[in-house]
Amino acid sequence: MHNLNKSTIQCLIVDDEPLARDVIRLYIEKVPVLHLAGECGNAIDAMMFLHNEKVDLIFLDILMPHLTGTDFVKSLRNIPKVIFTTAYKEYALEGFELNVVDYLLKPIRFDRFLRAVSKAFSQKNEELANNIPVVLPPEKKSNSGFIYMKVERKMIKVMFDDIIYIESARDYLKVITQTNTIITRQTLSSFEAMLSDNEFIRIHRSYIVSLKKINSFTHDTVDVGVRELPLGKFYLNSFLKLQH
Known part of the structure; x- marks a missing residue:
């Protein structure tokens, strides 16, 4: 179990496409307040990961083999903050009905990524939100x-x-x-x-x-x-x- 630091946001990436995971991982590394707790190639592995680790934020793909991202969210009891990442905008309505933080369409721009993360923690923790940059790096x-x-x-x-x-x-x-x-x-x-x-x-x-x-x-x-x-x-x- 992680010994969580109050000044960091523990993140989990769940996506079956290695390229998509690479992009989110790169973005997380650019923001000091974010920490990559882990990444999974499918929702089943993510479920097992959450049994052993605590995370604050999940970047979750929707269309994945075995179990979709939406069904994965429905199966969770204690749901962390969730940001959907997908190439298909037709799933946006279902995502918001599940009360997810945001819905990012691939390919994801860094400024859009930052806005979603800031939105996730602006109400929960003002200190964390203030440490999330609101502009692109130089x-x-x-x-x-x-x-x-x-x-x-x-x-x-x-x-x-x-x-x-x-x-x-x-x-x-x-x-x-x-x-x-x-x-x-x-x-x-x-x-x-x-x-x-x-x-x-x-x-x-x-x-x-x-x-x-x-x-x-x-x-x-x-x-x-x-x-x-x-x-x-x-x-x-x-x-x-x-x-x-």
Whole structure:
């Protein structure tokens, strides 16, 4: 059992998609008042986790194998704060009927994540709520126009305007620019957190593209000139919204 610190919020991530867990884990790490108590790939494992551990907040997917997120909430006696995380907005009404704190649509923006967490504890604990940042971290709003990337022992300056797309290759990233390809050891989710939402968009679990470099697209591909990249169904709605 955790020896809970009153100044921290113990969080549990429950989602069957590793990519979705990566994003929430990254966001939790960015907020000092949040602590990741654990993560589970399904609701059954989460149920067992809660038998042994105490958590304050659950980030819960809805559509999961064996037991849905909504049925999981219904099965709990002592329910922690719950924030639903899902790609399907049609489940929003059922979520709010279960008195969950908030309902986040994937792909989840960091500022939206912060608002949901702040909402969860604004009434319960004013001190905790005041320690939750209400704006994006400086690097997210950076107008510097460039980023430094570690390549072997050097820090290489890469201009945002030069980036065509970024590709995930396991623990490495390939950043394809107009002049060369840069390979660095970093996750796609952590790199995405440093990019401007107005200039880049994630189109697939393995790809982020520059909005300026898109030449054409269909409902399953994005042409950035040098390559035709896959457009994942998970990211389709968010991508289409930015094209209007």
